[in-house]
Amino acid sequence: MPDNKKLLEIKQRCEAAKAEELKRAKAVTSIQTAKDEERLAVYRTLRAKGVKLGKKVHNLPETVEMNITVDAKGKLHFPVLLLYDEFMATDFIQDWPEDGKLSAQLR
Numbered sequence: 001m002p003d004n005k006k007l008l009e010i011k012q013r014c015e016a017a018k019a020e021e022l023k024r025a026k027a028v029t030s031i032q033t034a035k036d037e038e039r040l041a042v043y044r045t046l047r048a049k050g051v052k053l054g055k056k057v058h059n060l061p062e063t064v065e066m067n068i069t070v071d072a073k074g075k076l077h078f079p080v081l082l083l084y085d086e087f088m089a090t091d092f093i094q095d096w097p098e099d100g101k102l103s104a105q106l107r
Contacts, residue, residue: 045070065094
């Protein structure tokens with residue numbers, strides 16, 4: 001049935017869809033590789049600076065992003081949760097540079 005126009009048309013659409021799906025899968029793989037490389041850079045920076053991560057002490061909502069990143073200058077940026085016990089209040093700062101000062105954040 002190689003002469004059947006309908007079948008040839010369906011085959012062409014299927015091949016085009018397959019090529020598009022392969023293209024998307026390759027893009028997802030490259031994004032994942034970039035994320036893995038970024039995580040490795042963060043891990044190496046943490047180790048080089050002698051930073052040790054402890055246990056999680058406070059549960060935050062799932063919608064809050066808590067990522068440690070390294071900027072172009074090699075500085076760590078991380079989330080900070082400030083707890084004010086006497087006032088029963090908290091502040092959450094998503095991007096705190098490693099050389100950031102508390103007084104600058106509280107202004």
